[in-house]
Amino acid sequence: MRRLILCLALGLSLSLSTQAQSNEIEANIRGQIDAFKADDFTTAFTFASPSIQRLFGTPENFGAMVRNGYPMVWRPAEIRFLELREVAGQLWQKVMITDEAGQVHVLDYQMIDLENDWKINGVQILDAPGSVV
Numbered sequence: 855m856r857r858l859i860l861c862l863a864l865g866l867s868l869s870l871s872t873q874a875q876s877n878e879i880e881a882n883i884r885g886q887i888d889a890f891k892a893d894d895f896t897t898a899f900t901f902a903s904p905s906i907q908r909l910f911g912t913p914e915n916f917g918a919m920v921r922n923g924y925p926m927v928w929r930p931a932e933i934r935f936l937e938l939r940e941v942a943g944q945l946w947q948k949v950m951i952t953d954e955a956g957q958v959h960v961l962d963y964q965m966i967d968l969e970n971d972w973k974i975n976g977v978q979i980l981d982a983p984g985s986v987v
Contacts, residue, residue, distance in 0.1 A: 883963055946963065
């Protein structure tokens with residue numbers, strides 16, 4: 855009986871920890887998107903990992919890349935968080951974004967934990983549901 859209670863408590867603890875982690879990751883992504891919507895590239899840049907910051911060098915370069923390569927992130931009409939999963943030891947948050955024209959985009963955000971602060975380490979555009987490849 856004690857083992858069952860211990861297993862249930864451990865399972866509940868892990869579930870709560872995973873949910874807290876998911877909430878923090880979602881808040882990070884939403885914070886960056888909110889900064890993009892306000893054209894606040896300096897704040898948006900703070901949500902990126904150090905390697906992404908080194909790659910682009912300045913918030914202005916980063917903002918230009920997002921405006922040109924990820925316009926759905928710069929000006930989303932709707933954001934919906936899908937599953938958070940681990941792939942090859944990395945955490946990936948799938949996000950469905952509907953742009954201002956009503957087109958649906960599915961993006962995968964690679965997340966890294968830097969001293970209990972989640973950062974975005976890359977974004978991939980995936981095939982949207984119902985798209986033809």
